[in-house]
Amino acid sequence: MGRKFFVGGNWKCNGTTEEVKKIVNVLNEGQVPSQDVIEVVISPPFVFLPVVKDLLWPDFHVRTQNCWVKKGGAFTGEVSAEMLLNLGIPWVILGHSERRFILNESNEFVGDKVKYALSQGLKVITCVGETLEQREAGSTMDVVASQTKAIAERVSDWSNIVLAYEPVWAIGNGKVATPAQAQEVHSELRKWLHANTSPEVVIYGGSVNGANCKELAAQPDVDGFLVGGASLKLEFIDIIKSAEVKKNA
Numbered sequence: 421m422g423r424k425f426f427v428g429g430n431w432k433c434n435g436t437t438e439e440v441k442k443i444v445n446v447l448n449e450g451q452v453p454s455q456d457v458i459e460v461v462i463s464p465p466f467v468f469l470p471v472v473k474d475l476l477w478p479d480f481h482v483r484t485q486n487c488w489v490k491k492g493g494a495f496t497g498e499v500s501a502e503m504l505l506n507l508g509i510p511w512v513i514l515g516h517s518e519r520r521f522i523l524n525e526s527n528e529f530v531g532d533k534v535k536y537a538l539s540q541g542l543k544v545i546t547c548v549g550e551t552l553e554q555r556e557a558g559s560t561m562d563v564v565a566s567q568t569k570a571i572a573e574r575v576s577d578w579s580n581i582v583l584a585y586e587p588v589w590a591i592g593n594g595k596v597a598t599p600a601q602a603q604e605v606h607s608e609l610r611k612w613l614h615a616n617t618s619p620e621v622v623i624y625g626g627s628v629n630g631a632n633c634k635e636l637a638a639q640p641d642v643d644g645f646l647v648g649g650a651s652l653k654l655e656f657i658d659i660i661k662s663a664e665v666k667k668n669a
């Protein structure tokens with residue numbers, strides 16, 4: 421996959437059909453950089469996948485926010501990797517902190533999910549990140565390394581994985597990590613990946629917006645963003661365009 425700039429829009433559990441159509445129009449009308457420069461992947465809630473896939477220009481990829489840990493069957497409420505592929509959805513987010521901390525998904529469970537999704541041919545964005553308590557205790561790198569290790573123990577080929585560093589304390593509250601904080605963890609993660617797997621794309625998530633994206637994008641080890649709240653707004657186009665910072669670096 422290489423280190424092409426990568427921007428994911430994670431709509432989380434938001435939207436109505438009408439709102440989704442409006443966001444898709446904004447994306448289709450935005451003059452986004454070419455696919456040579458950037459990969460943009462949009463992640464609507466499951467129920468909106470068909471409408472987004474039908475209406476969104478093919479310059480954008482569509483992905484989901486989760487899938488089940490193994491082949492489908494008697495698992496009420498779950499969606500399988502096979503179903504996503506059947507719909508023509510090639511990407512999935514796994515291990516988002518909202519699933520790790522609210523739904524109690526363990527490092528091992530996330531590792532199993534990543535392994536199964538990759539084995540079925542999906543590409544995966546997987547998230548790691550520390551809580552505020554863990555950062556204040558000085559254990560940020562231990563936490564993100566153990567989250568990453570649970571995947572590395574199960575997966576040797578990382579060419580279809582994008583790793584998202586998302587400090588939990590920065591998500592959805594406007595308290596973005598400083599460029600230096602993001603760079604420090606990204607650089608350490610990249611060293612860890614070099615030593616333990618293959619180095620690939622490492623993106624940042626947590627209160628990224630149109631105003632702070634360029635400075636974050638300018639950091640040498642920040643390869644792009646996973647965006648929540650701002651991916652539902654016009655400023656998402658500015659975040660996509662921050663890829664130009666890398667092109668001109």
Ligand SMILES: O=C[C@H](O)COP(=O)(O)O
Binds near residue numbers: 591592625627648
């Ligand atoms: O998946 C996206 C991240 O959780 C970031 O969300 P946010 O941009 O709303 O802080």
